[in-house]
Amino acid sequence: MTDTPAAADAASLAKENEALKEDIAAKSDLISVSAHSLRTSLTSMKWILKMFLDGDFGALTGEQKSFMEKAFASDERMIRLVNEMLSINHAEDMLDTMNLVPVDTVKMLEEINFDFTGESYKRGIELIFLKPATNISPALADSEKTRVVFQNLIENAIKYSNKGDRVVITVNETAENVEVSVRDTGIGIAPADQPSIFQKSFRAENAQKQDSVGSGLGLYTTKRIVEKNNGTIRFESAPGTGTTFFVTLPKAK
Numbered sequence: 001m002t003d004t005p006a007a008a009d010a011a012s013l014a015k016e017n018e019a020l021k022e023d024i025a026a027k028s029d030l031i032s033v034s035a036h037s038l039r040t041s042l043t044s045m046k047w048i049l050k051m052f053l054d055g056d057f058g059a060l061t062g063e064q065k066s067f068m069e070k071a072f073a074s075d076e077r078m079i080r081l082v083n084e085m086l087s088i089n090h091a092e093d094m095l096d097t098m099n100l101v102p103v104d105t106v107k108m109l110e111e112i113n114f115d116f117t118g119e120s121y122k123r124g125i126e127l128i129f130l131k132p133a134t135n136i137s138p139a140l141a142d143s144e145k146t147r148v149v150f151q152n153l154i155e156n157a158i159k160y161s162n163k164g165d166r167v168v169i170t171v172n173e174t175a176e177n178v179e180v181s182v183r184d185t186g187i188g189i190a191p192a193d194q195p196s197i198f199q200k201s202f203r204a205e206n207a208q209k210q211d212s213v214g215s216g217l218g219l220y221t222t223k224r225i226v227e228k229n230n231g232t233i234r235f236e237s238a239p240g241t242g243t244t245f246f247v248t249l250p251k252a253k
């Protein structure tokens with residue numbers, strides 16, 4: 001009898017602790033997803049500003065150039081900040097909650113494709129979204145996290161390609177699934193590295209040479225998100241020839 005109040009206190013503390021943990025997880029989840037999308041938008045702006053600065057849309061006056069340079073520098077500072085946010089906030093935090101809703105993958109891929117237009121143009125890589133001729137059923141997925149999945153795959157396809165390469169995005173549907181593919185004609189993945197690429201922090205040697213600043217967290221997070229959405233992810237790759245990632249997501253009934 002004497003320890004009942006203490007036990008009740010402990011139980012209520014444990015409950016409170018659980019509620020707080022859930023609260024923290026939901027907040028980090030929001031930070032991760034927002035930071036990913038912020039990074040894509042800021043990077044998209046960076047490349048568009050670069051196009052202006054390089055005179056791709058015509059020569060700038062001295063004053064225009066000076067303002068553009070300030071905007072470019074400020075954008076780069078923001079990207080660094082967002083990268084820090086992403087590295088502090090662990091990728092796992094994105095996986096705790098999945099809010100499954102019908103997602104229009106065609107519209108989403110069009111938006112993401114636009115975000116990467118400036119970057120692919122400046123890098124001399126052709127980025128093509130083969131928009132399907134017929135309507136595609138909505139997928140059942142967490143919308144913002146699915147956006148992170150496609151952003152990661154397209155970002156990698158561009159990052160691990162060279163001038164003159166091509167990135168092609170397709171989407172179609174089967175009876176059960178919506179299927180998205182992201183194909184590049186870039187550096188490819190050596191057979192010995194292929195079993196490791198979804199592992200946390202893994203970066204192949206050719207990828208490190210190509211881009212020294214990656215985290216090796218993108219594909220790890222991508223795979224976890226897809227699987228939490230009851231989807232699948234796989235790839236085919238050959239060094240020097242390129243890589244294709246295939247993602248399936250269940251259709252919304």
Ligand code: ADP
Nearest residue numbers: 156157160197203204207214215216217218219
């Ligand atoms: P990061 O790009 O930060 O290195 P990711 O987790 O996104 O990390 O990718 C892990 C590794 O998988 C990369 O370092 C690279 O070795 C390989 N990889 C991913 N996508 C591609 C691609 N499209 N072409 C070639 N290699 C790739």
